[in-house]
Amino acid sequence: MSDIFDGVDPxxxxxxxxxxxxxxxxxxxxxxxxxxxxxxxxxxxxxxxxKEIESNAFIFYTNYNSVKANEIVKSGNAAMVIHWKSLRRQVRVRGKIEKTTSDQANQYFVSRSLNSRYGAIASDQSKPLDSREILLRRVNEVAEQEGQNPKRPENWGGFKIIPFEIELWADGEDRLHDRFRYIFKSEEKKWSKQRLYP
Ligand SMILES: Cc1cc2nc3c(=O)[nH]c(=O)nc-3n(C[C@H](O)[C@H](O)[C@H](O)COP(=O)(O)O)c2cc1C
Known part of the structure; x- marks a missing residue:
């Protein structure tokens, strides 16, 4: 069986x-x-x-006026976790935050379905909304105004989480799980690796 932790780059x-x-x-x-x-x-x-994993970043897309966007921009940091039940594995990441370039955000925006693009434009994410009807009306208005080629709104785009710490976890028998913590050593541009008690 191949070692699922094989490699030096988490x-x-x-x-x-x-x-x-x-x-x-x-x-x-x-x-x-x-x-x-x-x-x-x-x-x-x-x-x-x-949506993407780059050599030094985990990328997701959202509304730049949302609560999450305001909070991560303000602190400059974010953390994320993914758990795959089918694999019984977990990835935890803590990192610094950067916005994607507009080019990168545009590229991802056009890859989305037309209706998702209308939705992204119409949604004042995280703001109070009095009814679903209001949202649907706004989406229809956007569709009429923007046609087949809606422009990405400036307040919608991607964030990169640039990790300084990653933990990889895999389920083990009798709860004796495997945990490895990786810390990025910026001077050497290398990850250090430490096994942790489960
Ligand atoms: C499976 C799943 C995936 C989601 N993906 C996104 C996403 O990629 N971007 C996003 O802005 N919201 C996404 N959402 C909605 C967010 O969980 C959240 O409700 C929304 O972004 C507002 O969060 P905020 O008010 O804390 O900013 C997703 C929700 C679920 C359940």
Whole structure:
């Protein structure tokens, strides 16, 4: 059996695990919990979809005026976790936050279905909404105004989580799980690896 922890770069290992999970999970293998903190230091968490893994970053897309966006921009940090029930594995990430470039956000925006693009434009994410009808009306208005080629709104785009710490976890017999914590050593541009008690 190949070693699932094989390799020195935890981002590459996480990418490999996600590929496996895309086969074994029922749906949304890329669903991750994204944690932020508010101004009082109180944690906040919600699911988002992990859309890309780059050599140094985990990327998701959202509304830049949403609660999550405000909180992670303010603190400059975020944490995320993915758990794959089918694989019994977990990836935890803590990192710094950067916005994607507009080019990258545009590229992803046009890859979305037309209706998702209308929705992204119409939704004042995280703001109070009096009824579902109001939202549907707004989506129809956007569809009429924007036609077949809607422009990405400036307040919608991607965030990169640039990890300084990653933990890879795999279920073990009798709860004797395997846990490895990786810390990025920026001077050497290398990851250090430490096994942890489960
Ligand atoms: C499986 C799943 C995937 C989601 N993916 C996203 C996403 O990629 N981007 C996003 O903005 N919201 C996504 N959401 C909605 C968020 O969980 C959340 O409700 C929304 O972004 C508002 O969060 P906020 O008010 O904390 O900013 C997803 C929800 C679920 C359950």
């Amino acid at each position: 981002i590459l290992i996480a990418k490999k695990w996600l590929k496996e999970a895309e086969i074994t999970e029922i749906n949304d293998a890329n669903a991750m919990a994204l944690a932020s903190v508010d101004q009082e230091g109180c944690p906040n968490v919600r699911m988002v979809l992990l």
